[in-house]
Amino acid sequence: MALFLSRIRRRIQSPTHHLLSHGAALASLLEPTGGLPTTAVATLLCGEPARLFSSSSTAAVAAVPMTADGLTVDSIGSKGWTILPEAESDWRSHAAAVAQSVKVIKKRLKVRYSHDISCWGSIIERAKQMALVLERPDLWDDPVFAGRVSREHGELMGRIKSVNQFEQELIEHIEMLRLAREENDNALETESMRALADMRRSAKEKELHALLSGDNDSYSCFIEVQAGAGGTESMDWAAMVMNMYRSWAQRRGYTVTVVEEMPGEQAGIKRATIKVDGEYAFGYAKAEVGVHRLVRISPFDSAKRRHTSFAAVAVIPILGDGSTRYQIKESDLRIERFRSGGPGGQHANTTESAVRIVHIPTGITATCQNERSQHMNRASAMAVLQCRLDQLEIARQAHINAEHTQSLNEISWGNQIRSYVLHPYRMVKDLRTNYEVSDPDSVLEGDIDDFILNFLSSSLDEADVSA
Amino acid sequence: MGPLSSPSSAAAESKIKAKQPWRCSPSRPAPSPHPSSSVRTAARTACASPPSPSPPPPSPRSRRRCPATTPPPRGTQTRTRPPLFLRPATHPVPASALAAFRRRAAALVPASAPHLHRHLRWLLADASTTSDSDPALFRAPLDHIESLWLGHVRARRPFQYVVGNEHWRDLVVAVKEGVLIPRPETEAVVDMVKGVEGFGGGWWADLGTGSGAIAVAVARELGDGGKVFATDVSDVAVEIARFNVERYGVQDKVEIRQGSWFEPLQDVKGKLMGVISNPPYIPTEDLPGLQPEVGWHEPKLALDGGRDGLEHLLHLCEGLSSALKSGGFFVFERDLTSNICASIWQTNGNKQSEFLVDLISSKWSSSFRDVKAVLDFADIKRFVTGYHR
Numbered sequence A: 001m002a003l004f005l006s007r008i009r010r011r012i013q014s015p016t017h018h019l020l021s022h023g024a025a026l027a028s029l030l031e032p033t034g035g036l037p038t039t040a041v042a043t044l045l046c047g048e049p050a051r052l053f054s055s056s057s058t059a060a061v062a063a064v065p066m067t068a069d070g071l072t073v074d075s076i077g078s079k080g081w082t083i084l085p086e087a088e089s090d091w092r093s094h095a096a097a098v099a100q101s102v103k104v105i106k107k108r109l110k111v112r113y114s115h116d117i118s119c120w121g122s123i124i125e126r127a128k129q130m131a132l133v134l135e136r137p138d139l140w141d142d143p144v145f146a147g148r149v150s151r152e153h154g155e156l157m158g159r160i161k162s163v164n165q166f167e168q169e170l171i172e173h174i175e176m177l178r179l180a181r182e183e184n185d186n187a188l189e190t191e192s193m194r195a196l197a198d199m200r201r202s203a204k205e206k207e208l209h210a211l212l213s214g215d216n217d218s219y220s221c222f223i224e225v226q227a228g229a230g231g232t233e234s235m236d237w238a239a240m241v242m243n244m245y246r247s248w249a250q251r252r253g254y255t256v257t258v259v260e261e262m263p264g265e266q267a268g269i270k271r272a273t274i275k276v277d278g279e280y281a282f283g284y285a286k287a288e289v290g291v292h293r294l295v296r297i298s299p300f301d302s303a304k305r306r307h308t309s310f311a312a313v314a315v316i317p318i319l320g321d322g323s324t325r326y327q328i329k330e331s332d333l334r335i336e337r338f339r340s341g342g343p344g345g346q347h348a349n350t351t352e353s354a355v356r357i358v359h360i361p362t363g364i365t366a367t368c369q370n371e372r373s374q375h376m377n378r379a380s381a382m383a384v385l386q387c388r389l390d391q392l393e394i395a396r397q398a399h400i401n402a403e404h405t406q407s408l409n410e411i412s413w414g415n416q417i418r419s420y421v422l423h424p425y426r427m428v429k430d431l432r433t434n435y436e437v438s439d440p441d442s443v444l445e446g447d448i449d450d451f452i453l454n455f456l457s458s459s460l461d462e463a464d465v466s467a
Numbered sequence B: 001m002g003p004l005s006s007p008s009s010a011a012a013e014s015k016i017k018a019k020q021p022w023r024c025s026p027s028r029p030a031p032s033p034h035p036s037s038s039v040r041t042a043a044r045t046a047c048a049s050p051p052s053p054s055p056p057p058p059s060p061r062s063r064r065r066c067p068a069t070t071p072p073p074r075g076t077q078t079r080t081r082p083p084l085f086l087r088p089a090t091h092p093v094p095a096s097a098l099a100a101f102r103r104r105a106a107a108l109v110p111a112s113a114p115h116l117h118r119h120l121r122w123l124l125a126d127a128s129t130t131s132d133s134d135p136a137l138f139r140a141p142l143d144h145i146e147s148l149w150l151g152h153v154r155a156r157r158p159f160q161y162v163v164g165n166e167h168w169r170d171l172v173v174a175v176k177e178g179v180l181i182p183r184p185e186t187e188a189v190v191d192m193v194k195g196v197e198g199f200g201g202g203w204w205a206d207l208g209t210g211s212g213a214i215a216v217a218v219a220r221e222l223g224d225g226g227k228v229f230a231t232d233v234s235d236v237a238v239e240i241a242r243f244n245v246e247r248y249g250v251q252d253k254v255e256i257r258q259g260s261w262f263e264p265l266q267d268v269k270g271k272l273m274g275v276i277s278n279p280p281y282i283p284t285e286d287l288p289g290l291q292p293e294v295g296w297h298e299p300k301l302a303l304d305g306g307r308d309g310l311e312h313l314l315h316l317c318e319g320l321s322s323a324l325k326s327g328g329f330f331v332f333e334r335d336l337t338s339n340i341c342a343s344i345w346q347t348n349g350n351k352q353s354e355f356l357v358d359l360i361s362s363k364w365s366s367s368f369r370d371v372k373a374v375l376d377f378a379d380i381k382r383f384v385t386g387y388h389r
């Protein structure tokens, strides 16, 4: 109780510190308290503050955070409070929005983790059961089983805890707001309100992340685009698709680097690879794997006819450092570099530094021409090659996620996922989800999050149905 | 992928450059096979500071900048200026002016030289800060950049001199007229050296260090006790090598000494774990036919290998056994036309080299082992390596 208040006081002292991370929140709870306003203590004593703080044990996780007057995140969700735009400073609206997100997150987690159980409560139940199994003295007699159980338990607990902490945070902010109002503390009130609005935003992010709990989802990735048959028009289309991903990635705050680009003779690209660096890049981008179709009047056709062209997209996760799955043997590589044909060395001045590496046993290649020295191009090309081979290895070993880990060579041109029509009408339609928008320009400028999210949630729903 | 290792960020660049004022070469190489007079004019404008309508930016550095119209007296050290890519970005260029420049610059690119589009991109990248701001901030006034571009396209001034650097291995090596632009082939030398047992703690010599590229790259891989002695006769080379050494903060590992080949290394004679050299190896008679970027602009001192391109190589071979300690390693870069150097140790040399083989092979076969020719990435026998017995 008193501990909770100490946290509030700290906040008053440092107004810039408006959203504590979970770690910081826990740390601050352990601090000694000073003299407290008695009214505040009285208010808070009515609640069950012990429940606010989850410990690492399953039992504590199961406890439901609650405000002094008995509000829980679930009850907030069912109150039917109107959700106003974020700019409106209305705590009920913020709280309701967060509660709604929590509901979505729970649903998504349920689907992702436990197809055979039907509610959040049973997920917790399952975690508890697994904890019991983990305590069995003979558990490690079967190390494979033990490993599986402990992994699933760990994962489940991690997810549950993060939802719980989030719920707890919401309750705390509501309490703080009430406290601020009681004490006429405007600074604290403003700050709590802002914290609630911030939570609303991060809740939306978390909703997304709940969609992204696949093995490699959190990694960076390469995105490759290849033009279909059809000459300049389809090469131009491939370049448009690549641009769409570059702006999408930049909007999301990812770092984009061109690794390889084979320009078309007149316009566009035959093929290109970019590296998208940042958390969950693969998780999102994998939703784009497949063939993208364009219908328009081609600017390259003097007869102004309507053309249909295709571009294939592949996405490869970049596994975190040290987790390469495939051991490359130096002797299996053929490294091709630009040769001037002349005597080279001191005789020549060249800035051509493209490097292509062929992995002879698999025939897989990687090219890099983005860097200005051969040495660096070689290093980048090796990184791409490593990822391609890792991907192959993952697919081979697991046979899962197969649709997301195809390389461009394997994508069949029949696997169309989205259609972009610029003429005779204007529309972009995802053929998997039927999600569509009527503004192709904004989509081509990188506004594809809705397509991605729709696809990701629909694939979870499918998993739900098939469970 | 951001530009490379340590001193790559703008902040690091400016910190580094502050340490070492940049002195321009007092002498400029005279274009030898003269291009047409208009082209020469372009070359001159490209290399000198252009008349600038705007006053220089209010930076302490501007004081040191000499007025464009009065070149400094030859041979003085008064004119100091960092290479383009390291100058402060103080010249605002509106997006519209930049776009117009891009169009004009691209229009100069002949269909036969598509690589110039890449150079244009890099020039703009090196000459400005990376942000997309409008106005963009440039390291020189746009008309200066334009004259640099003309000098590159028309007068064939090497791109690396224009921007003042060459990306070499994971380094961005500063270069300027008067010093050889390090070649991509030479990158491999560092890997060969790294493969030598006990490499990290040894003493190494980089003879004819030029920009210092090899010395810096090797120094960055060395461990405790490791050291590189980098020598060159050229004033400009010594100056720039020193600049690069400091830019990468390897002063503790690289000792630069001015002098001819082994001459400045008398005190470490017999103590070297390895000798590395990329000496001038182009036969004198081939110099007039060189690619303009090379023949017109790079220092003859760095290219001219004398008769058969072997003069310096032979001199180096001579000094090798007394410089290296027992078991020491050497690698020389050489020319394919001077096949002779490999054949000195290998079976039969071609006719041209026979007298040399006769002259020295007997003497050397007893001093060296595992001597071999090593291919470069274009499968040309580019290097000779071996060990002192």
Ligand SMILES: C[S@@+](CC[C@H](N)C(=O)[O-])C[C@H]1O[C@@H](n2cnc3c(N)ncnc32)[C@H](O)[C@@H]1O
Binding pocket: A346, B179, B180, B181, B182, B183, B186, B207, B208, B209, B210, B211, B212, B213, B214, B231, B232, B233, B234, B237, B259, B260, B261, B278, B279, B280, B281, B301, B302, B303
């Ligand atoms: C081909 S360049 C090599 C530069 C540098 N090591 C590189 O690989 O980029 C040859 C260098 O040898 C230097 N040089 C020429 N004659 C020399 C001599 N007698 N003693 C020492 N260095 C010499 C030149 O100044 C030039 O820097």
